[in-house]
Amino acid sequence: MLLRHTPKEIKERSALVINPAKTCQPIGAMYAALGIHGCMPHSHGSQGCCAYHRSTLTRHYKEPVPGTTSSFTEGASVFGGQANLLQAIDNIFTVYEPEVVAVHTTCLSETIGDDLPQIRDKAFKEGKVPAGKEIIYASTPSYVGSHITGFSNMVKGMVSCLCEATGKKNGKVNVLPGWVEPSDMTEIKRIAAMIGVDITMFPDTSGVLNGPLTGKHRTFAEGGTKIADIRKAGDAIGTLALGEWASADGARTLDSQCKVPCRILDLPIGLSATDRFVDALRIVGGTSVPAELELERGQLVDVISDMHQYFYGKKVALVGDPDQLISLTEFLVNLDMQPVYVVTGTPGKRFERRIKELTADAGFEVKVKAAGDMFLLHQWIKNGPVDLIIGNTYCKYIARDEDIPLVRHGFPILDRVGHQYFPTTGYTGAIRLLEKMLDAFLDRKDRDTPEKHFELVY
Amino acid sequence: MPTKKKSAMWDAAAIKEELLKKYPPKVARKRAKQIVVNEDNQEIMANVRTIPGIITMRGCTYAGCKGVILGPTRDIVNITHGPIGCGFYSWLTRRNQTETTEENPDNYMPYCFSTDMQDKDIIFGGEKKLEAAIREAHAIFNPKAIAIFATCPVGLIGDDIHAVAARLKAELGCNIFAFSCEGYKGVSQSAGHHIANNQIFKHVVGENDEVKPGEYKINMLGEYNIGGDAFELDRIFKKCGITCLATFSGNSTYDQFASSHTADLNCVMCHRSINYVADMLETKFGIPWIKVNFIGAEATAKSLRRIAAYFGDKKLIDRVEEVIAEEMPAVKAAQEEVLPKTTGKTAMLFVGGSRAHHYQELFAEMGMRTLAAGYEFAHRDDYEGRQVIPDLKVDADSRNIEELEIEKDEARYKARITDVERAKLEAAGVPFKDYKGMMPEMDKQSLVIDDLNQYEADKLVEILKPDVFCAGIKEKYSIQKLGVPMKQLHSYDYGGPYAGFKGAINFYHEIERLVTSKVWGYMKAPWQKNPELSATYVWE
Numbered sequence: 001m002l003l004r005h006t007p008k009e010i011k012e013r014s015a016l017v018i019n020p021a022k023t024c025q026p027i028g029a030m031y032a033a034l035g036i037h038g039c040m041p042h043s044h045g046s047q048g049c050c051a052y053h054r055s056t057l058t059r060h061y062k063e064p065v066p067g068t069t070s071s072f073t074e075g076a077s078v079f080g081g082q083a084n085l086l087q088a089i090d091n092i093f094t095v096y097e098p099e100v101v102a103v104h105t106t107c108l109s110e111t112i113g114d115d116l117p118q119i120r121d122k123a124f125k126e127g128k129v130p131a132g133k134e135i136i137y138a139s140t141p142s143y144v145g146s147h148i149t150g151f152s153n154m155v156k157g158m159v160s161c162l163c164e165a166t167g168k169k170n171g172k173v174n175v176l177p178g179w180v181e182p183s184d185m186t187e188i189k190r191i192a193a194m195i196g197v198d199i200t201m202f203p204d205t206s207g208v209l210n211g212p213l214t215g216k217h218r219t220f221a222e223g224g225t226k227i228a229d230i231r232k233a234g235d236a237i238g239t240l241a242l243g244e245w246a247s248a249d250g251a252r253t254l255d256s257q258c259k260v261p262c263r264i265l266d267l268p269i270g271l272s273a274t275d276r277f278v279d280a281l282r283i284v285g286g287t288s289v290p291a292e293l294e295l296e297r298g299q300l301v302d303v304i305s306d307m308h309q310y311f312y313g314k315k316v317a318l319v320g321d322p323d324q325l326i327s328l329t330e331f332l333v334n335l336d337m338q339p340v341y342v343v344t345g346t347p348g349k350r351f352e353r354r355i356k357e358l359t360a361d362a363g364f365e366v367k368v369k370a371a372g373d374m375f376l377l378h379q380w381i382k383n384g385p386v387d388l389i390i391g392n393t394y395c396k397y398i399a400r401d402e403d404i405p406l407v408r409h410g411f412p413i414l415d416r417v418g419h420q421y422f423p424t425t426g427y428t429g430a431i432r433l434l435e436k437m438l439d440a441f442l443d444r445k446d447r448d449t450p451e452k453h454f455e456l457v458y
Numbered sequence: 459m460p461t462k463k464k465s466a467m468w469d470a471a472a473i474k475e476e477l478l479k480k481y482p483p484k485v486a487r488k489r490a491k492q493i494v495v496n497e498d499n500q501e502i503m504a505n506v507r508t509i510p511g512i513i514t515m516r517g518c519t520y521a522g523c524k525g526v527i528l529g530p531t532r533d534i535v536n537i538t539h540g541p542i543g544c545g546f547y548s549w550l551t552r553r554n555q556t557e558t559t560e561e562n563p564d565n566y567m568p569y570c571f572s573t574d575m576q577d578k579d580i581i582f583g584g585e586k587k588l589e590a591a592i593r594e595a596h597a598i599f600n601p602k603a604i605a606i607f608a609t610c611p612v613g614l615i616g617d618d619i620h621a622v623a624a625r626l627k628a629e630l631g632c633n634i635f636a637f638s639c640e641g642y643k644g645v646s647q648s649a650g651h652h653i654a655n656n657q658i659f660k661h662v663v664g665e666n667d668e669v670k671p672g673e674y675k676i677n678m679l680g681e682y683n684i685g686g687d688a689f690e691l692d693r694i695f696k697k698c699g700i701t702c703l704a705t706f707s708g709n710s711t712y713d714q715f716a717s718s719h720t721a722d723l724n725c726v727m728c729h730r731s732i733n734y735v736a737d738m739l740e741t742k743f744g745i746p747w748i749k750v751n752f753i754g755a756e757a758t759a760k761s762l763r764r765i766a767a768y769f770g771d772k773k774l775i776d777r778v779e780e781v782i783a784e785e786m787p788a789v790k791a792a793q794e795e796v797l798p799k800t801t802g803k804t805a806m807l808f809v810g811g812s813r814a815h816h817y818q819e820l821f822a823e824m825g826m827r828t829l830a831a832g833y834e835f836a837h838r839d840d841y842e843g844r845q846v847i848p849d850l851k852v853d854a855d856s857r858n859i860e861e862l863e864i865e866k867d868e869a870r871y872k873a874r875i876t877d878v879e880r881a882k883l884e885a886a887g888v889p890f891k892d893y894k895g896m897m898p899e900m901d902k903q904s905l906v907i908d909d910l911n912q913y914e915a916d917k918l919v920e921i922l923k924p925d926v927f928c929a930g931i932k933e934k935y936s937i938q939k940l941g942v943p944m945k946q947l948h949s950y951d952y953g954g955p956y957a958g959f960k961g962a963i964n965f966y967h968e969i970e971r972l973v974t975s976k977v978w979g980y981m982k983a984p985w986q987k988n989p990e991l992s993a994t995y996v997w998e
Contacts, residue, residue: 002568005599013598015590017542017574024543046610046641047508048518052547054932059551064936066912071508072642074858077614088511094482095512095913107541108610108642111580142541143575143611215981217916217939219513345542375569394549397568 002397008382018375022345024142025150027053029104032154035203037224038099045106047071060412061209100134110141136161146346155250163234165258170235175201178243182206187423197285210420234258243323270331296427317341319391320410347371405440470495492908504908505837513912518641522650524607530554533564535601537571540609545572606636613640635661646835651731666716672701675721680728683708685954719743725750730811741864744873749893754819755789755962785959792963796970801825803925808910809947811836815896830905843895943972
C-alpha cells in the first residue's frame, strides 16, 4: 500500500493539512502571465518559489517555462526587495527583451510589505523600462486562497495595469477563459469564431505551452494575447467571465474601471455549461448558432444516449479546483452519474453551497468540502467506495491503493500527455471526457470480468 | 544525421566573450568570474548570489533541506511550516525510491504534511498552529520522529520552531526536531543541505548505540537513491560482503542515522552536500572518510577496491575482485554494443553539486567528450579540489549558515586506524579526506561554468551543438526545442538506476537511445526541405 498510514477513522483536524488539494497563489499568477504574448513572469521572492513553479508547470506541459526571480537573500528579506526587483527589471529587459514583465509577489515579499506600484514607478522613472514596454503586477500572498486566487489576481492585474477606455466602444467581446488548458483556450476561440463573435481572450496560453519542435527556441513563444489587445479590452461591449473563482474578479474590475459590463458564467465543461456559454455568446454577439456547432452538440447527446448504461448510477469522487468541479459535477448529474464526494483545497463556503444546489434534486447524498484535502477524500472513499476518481496525478496513489479507476483532470497532470492538445471544454471536449470515463470503466470491466461472461461488444 | 562540426570555428575564450556580450556591464563582470576556460590551477567564482532577473537553474534552501536531504527518509513525518506551496511542490517530485521492510513498514514519503499558514497566522504568529499540527500528526500516525521545516515567512515573523519542537518532544516522547531552512537563506540549495545535515547530526546521529551485525561496516554519504541507485549499490555491497549501515539519505530510515556512528568507514559520494558531515563523524566518533564514486563501471570498481584496501582484509580484497570480474563482462558487452554509436560524440553537463563531475566518467566510458560542465550550487572546492578550502572567504550569505562546533565524544570515540596505518594506506593509494574536484579531470580549454542560466545554455548549445545536454527539468525543453537531446540528471527522466555496474549499462543504453533517436530528423517537413516547387504531379 502506498498510502498505508491513512486510517479509515476520520479525526477532526484543525491545523494539519495532509496531501493538499491546492497549491499557492504565485504559480497561478505565473500561469496567467504566460498567456500574454512576450511576457516574462517574475516572482518577487526567494528563488525557490520561481524554481518550484517553473518545475511544476514544466512537468505538467512538457514545455519550456520562462520565469525570473528577485532571488531574495537574508539581507533583502530584512531591508526590502526593492533593489533586487529594480536590478531584475533591468536585467530582464536587457537580456530577454520581453514586451512586458508580469511581477507577482510571494509570501516573503508580502510579509515584509514590499510596495510593488511604487517600485514599478521607480523602474519607469529610472529608465529601466525601454520605450513601449510594460510592467504589470499582482499581489499574490501564498497564505491567502490558492493557486486559483493567484490566477484570478494576475488577470485582475492585467486589467488594472493595462485596460483603458477611450470612450468609443469597439464592438468586441472580452472572454476571460479562467484557468483552463491551452487546448481549451483554442477551443473557446474556435467556438466564438463559429458563432461569429469577435472576441478578445486573455490570458491565452495556446501556442505558448503547447508549442512545436522545430529546432528553434525563443524565450517567448508565438502565442499569447498581445498587450495592445488587452489595452483595448476597456472598449469592448461586454465581458464573459468563465469561472467565478478564476475570472469574476478580473471582469468586475474591468466593469468598474472601464464600464464594460460583465456576465459570469461557469466554465464550459459538459453539456449544460457549454449550452449556457454558447447561448451567451449568441446573445452578446447578436448572431445565431451555426449548424456545425449544433451538429457537435447533437453528437454529444448521441454519445450520452448510446453509452448511458455505463454511466448511470456510477459513484464518482471529484477533487480539484472550484470552477472545474462545479461544471464537472453538473455534467455528471446530466449523465445520471453520482458525484458523491467533491473536494477542493481552495477555501470558500460558496463552493460548498453551489455543489449542494447542483446536486439538490439528484437523489443521492453528496459530501462536499472546500479547504479540504486528499487525505480526507481518501478517508471518505475508505468509508464508502466509489466507481471512479476524477482528479490530478496525485490521485493515482489513492486509485492504486483502493483499486479504483482514475480519470486525470485538472492541475497538475505530471504523468500523462493530452491535456495540452485536446480540450475538455465545448461539446467535443465533453465527448472526450465521456471517452475517457468509458475507457476507464470498460478497461476495468475487460480486466475483471470472469472468462465465462467476457464479451466482445459493448 | 547531419554532421555538425560548427564548433571548430570557435575557441573557448571567444565563446566566453559571446556569452557575456549581451549582459549589462555589472552582470558581465560577475559572470566573467564564473565562466572559466579550464587550465591548471584556474580559479572559479562559485557559491555566490544568483543574479536577480536572470533565469536561473537554482532552487532554495528549503528545497535543499526538505526536498533533497530529508526527502528520501521514509519513516519521519516531515511537516512543512508555512503556506501550502512549499509542501506541495516538494511532494513526491524528487523520485526518491524506498523499500520498506517487514520489521519497519513505515513510509510517509507519499504524504505531504503542511500547516498551510493563513494570513492570521502570519499576523498573530504560527506557533500555535504548528503545535496543533504536530499534535494531530502524532495522534493520527504516532511516528518515531517528526521533523519541522521552516519556509520564508516563518523566519520573518519569528516563530520559534525549535522551542515548539523541544517542548513537544519532551511531552509526547517522540523525537521532534526542526530546521530553520527558510528559502531566503544562503545562495542556493546548498545552504539547505548544510542545515539539514547539521540537524540530523545533532538530533539523530548517535541516538542508538546498538551494534548491528555484519562485517566491513560502512556508511554511504551523499547518495539519494534517485531512480533506485541505492538499491543497485546495496546489491553490490551485499555481493561483496560489505555492510552498509546507513545511507545519507537514499532509502534511509531514522534508525540508520541513529546508529551510523558505529560504522568503520564513511564513503562520500556527493562531496558538495555532505563532506562536512564526514568531517564531523570523524572528529566526534573517529570514523575516517574517503571519497568514492559509483557513477561509471570503472569508477565503481575503483571505489570498491578502495573500500577493500581500507579494511585490508584478504577475504574482502579477493571477494571484491571476484565481484568485479563477475560484473564487468556484461558492462563490457554493453559498451561494445554502444561504442560504435557514441564514440566521438559530445556532451555538456550542468547539474547539481557533484553529478556534473561524476557523469563525465560514464560519458568517457562511451567514448564521449565533455565540452563544457558546471554545477548549479557547488562551492570552489568541488571545482578546484579541497586544497582551496582554507582560502574560501566567509561572506554575508555563508556566515548565517550554522557551523557546528564538534568535539570528540570521549565515551564513544574510537580511532578506527592508527596514524601509521593511515599513512601506509595513503601511500598505497587510499587517499583520506581527499577530493580533487571536477576541473583537474576535464580537458584543458573546455568550459567550466558555475550557475549556468538559460540564456547561456541556449547560446552554448547553438554554438557548440553538443550531442547531448544534461541538466534538470526546467532546462529540458528549451534545449530540446533547439533539436538537441536533453538528459535530466536530477530525475534521470524517470529512468535509472545509473549507479554501479547495472546502472552503467542502463546509462549506456539510454545515451545510445538519445543520440540515435530518429525524432531529431523530423523537425522539418518534406516541403520545408524543398520549399521551391520544381515540378507538379501529372494526374493520369
